[in-house]
Amino acid sequence: MTEPFEVPGSDPDIMVEDQLQEPRQFKVLLHNDDYTSMDFVVEVLMNVFGKSESESFAIMMSVHEKGIGLCGIYTAEVAETKVQLVHQMARARSFPLRCSMEEV
DSSP: OOOEEOOTTSOTTOOEEOOOOOOOEEEEEEEOOSSSOHHHHHHHHHHHHOOOHHHHHHHHHHHHHHSEEEEEEEEHHHHHHHHHHHHHHHHHTTOOOEEEEEEO
């Protein structure tokens, strides 16, 4: 909850409420393809997203079976960085793994 405050140089009878907004949140998603190995997807999930091996395996299976898997929810800057890291890792290993972000 925010507290009302006086704006310097304004009428003291007029109170302004300080409004802080939460930063926008973005889902980071991995997309299935027919070439990227399951082991590599698990590796990405563990290294980029800090998931445990069992969490990584569950997300990888979602990607494999449903075509998409949720890696996490982050602020815009963090989400963008994670998407870039996934694409860099995939390119370095010659995999076409696709990662995207969408606003929650």
